[in-house]
Amino acid sequence: MKTVKISLNSIDKVKSFVNEITKFDYDFDLVSGRYVIDAKSIMGIFSLDLSKPIDLNIHAEDNVDAVLKTLEPYIV
Secondary structure: OEEEEEOOOOHHHHHHHHHHHOOOOOEEEEEEOOEEEEOOOHHHHHOOOOOOOEEEEEEOOOOHHHHHHHHOOOEO
């Protein structure tokens, strides 16, 4: 598992983020405080405080570099 900090501070960023990660077969979790949300759930993401960076847990053993390359625009 790899953890990175991301910023999703606009509606358009949230929509494009979800579209990008749904292309991968891995599990992604967003962690904000004590809340853990499935990162592929737009409704779940909007239930979080998006004004500050959020931790993204990537549950992938292989090909993590491709995921990180895709997520570059969101990584803080």
